[in-house]
Amino acid sequence: MREKISASTVNLQSIGVYLPSGRASNLACTEKFGVTRFFLEEKLGVVERAVKKEEETTSDLCLSAFQSLQGEQPVDLQQIQLVAVVTQNPDMKIPYTAAIVHQKLGVNKSCMTFDIGQGCAGYTHALTICTALMERLHFDHALLFTCDPYSNIVDPHDKDTALLFGDAASVSYLARGGAGYQLLDADFGTAPNSYTCLRCQDTLTMDGREVFTHAVREAPKSIQNVLTRNQLTLADIDLFLLHQGSKKVVEYIQKTLAIPAEKAPFAIQSYGNTVSSSIPLLLQEPLRQKQHTRVLLSGFGVGFSWGSCLLEFTQ
Amino acid sequence: MKTVEDILALTNDTFKLPANLQHDQSLREQGLDSLDVIMLLHEIEVNFDVQIPQEQTRQLRSLQDIVNFLNTSVSSDR
Numbered sequence: 001m002r003e004k005i006s007a008s009t010v011n012l013q014s015i016g017v018y019l020p021s022g023r024a025s026n027l028a029c030t031e032k033f034g035v036t037r038f039f040l041e042e043k044l045g046v047v048e049r050a051v052k053k054e055e056e057t058t059s060d061l062c063l064s065a066f067q068s069l070q071g072e073q074p075v076d077l078q079q080i081q082l083v084a085v086v087t088q089n090p091d092m093k094i095p096y097t098a099a100i101v102h103q104k105l106g107v108n109k110s111c112m113t114f115d116i117g118q119g120c121a122g123y124t125h126a127l128t129i130c131t132a133l134m135e136r137l138h139f140d141h142a143l144l145f146t147c148d149p150y151s152n153i154v155d156p157h158d159k160d161t162a163l164l165f166g167d168a169a170s171v172s173y174l175a176r177g178g179a180g181y182q183l184l185d186a187d188f189g190t191a192p193n194s195y196t197c198l199r200c201q202d203t204l205t206m207d208g209r210e211v212f213t214h215a216v217r218e219a220p221k222s223i224q225n226v227l228t229r230n231q232l233t234l235a236d237i238d239l240f241l242l243h244q245g246s247k248k249v250v251e252y253i254q255k256t257l258a259i260p261a262e263k264a265p266f267a268i269q270s271y272g273n274t275v276s277s278s279i280p281l282l283l284q285e286p287l288r289q290k291q292h293t294r295v296l297l298s299g300f301g302v303g304f305s306w307g308s309c310l311l312e313f314t315q
Numbered sequence: 316m317k318t319v320e321d322i323l324a325l326t327n328d329t330f331k332l333p334a335n336l337q338h339d340q341s342l343r344e345q346g347l348d349s350l351d352v353i354m355l356l357h358e359i360e361v362n363f364d365v366q367i368p369q370e371q372t373r374q375l376r377s378l379q380d381i382v383n384f385l386n387t388s389v390s391s392d393r
Contacts (some may be wrong), residue, residue, distance in 0.1 A: 035348070036348075039348050039350075043348060043351075044350070068330045157354075207369070208349065208350075208353060209353045209357075209369070209372065210354065210369070212350075212353050212354070212357065213357050213360070217356065224332050246350070248350050248354070251329075252330075252354070255328050255329040256329060
């Protein structure tokens with residue numbers, strides 16, 4: 001069991017999100033891809049996909065998420081000591097996107113910046129990395145961005161991917177000395193011989209069967225690992241935020257764990273699977289409302305990798 | 316020996332097969348979509364302790380195809 005809260009713990013204090021207003025309708029594609037409305041609504045769970053403007057870059061979306069954060073909780077950029085961006089879709093090959101975000105925001109000079117090239121489990125990885133760094137190096141303020149605009153890499157004629165992904169960005173403000181979610185523990189893994197299940201050289205390809213199989217096999221085990229290590233049961237968790245891979249995958253994991261559906265929401269019908277942003281998009285409202293004491297995040301996908309984070313609300 | 320009934324019995328809280336499936340007819344032609352087939356193959360792997368190679372999946376069109384695969388797979392493992 002991890003050490004409990006001290007007065008100076010690092011807490012996730014607020015989240016800003018950005019969903020582009022542009023939408024692409026999946027219902028308009030039923031004939032093209034030979035799928036039904038029922039499939040889109042009840043299986044895939046995506047009716048519309050959020051699509052950014054063509055000229056918008058990953059760093060632009062991150063800035064829009066930051067504007068949303070300022071509406072939640074004003075952040076003093078001169079105090080920020082760490083800017084991390086989770087993305088597999090950088091603005092350019094060099095430099096990394098966090099440097100561009102740092103410049104565009106006008107963050108102070110004494111600030112560590114880096115990208116994390118993860119995927120659907122990226123938020124859980126990055127939250128853990130940033131929290132650990134802040135604790136080890138005594139940082140007080142950090143910004144953690146996620147942004148994976150897959151509209152740049154999806155082949156619009158590929159049935160496996162064209163109906164699934166949406167564009168979005170998020171930013172999480174991590175700091176000491178204020179109320180929020182504290183990271184208590186986390187669990188990670190990467191399946192051997194599996195990296196080809198989701199890959200992109202020019203366009204994205206996905207082996208849906210392999211992704212589904214790994215997800216429903218590994219995510220429940222990872223969640224149980226975290227709970228067991230912390231002497232908790234599923235009933236001790238108020239909210240499970242699972243990566244929104246598809247409606248069926250979320251439902252399958254929820255039923256495998258035998259947790260009530262309302263504790264494991266699915267909410268991407270109107271914008272799609274936003275990869276590294278899917279969990280922070282769901283976490284914004286509970287954090288704002290301070291509704292849930294214990295929250296368990298579970299991300300899974302590209303790699304094939306997974307990560308689960310146990311959070312506890314602290315004042 | 317596995318039978319079609321063994322596969323139909325896989326229906327549970329997380330996975331349901333439609334009623335009245337024809338044994339020899341393609342599952343896709345009987346209304347199962349790509350996700351249904353993915354879930355069915357997953358249930359078979361978990362419940363019958365077999366691995367279905369990716370290249371094999373295109374040949375598993377009907378319930379009978381799956382039964383044949385399972386029985387061949389079991390006998391070749393022995």
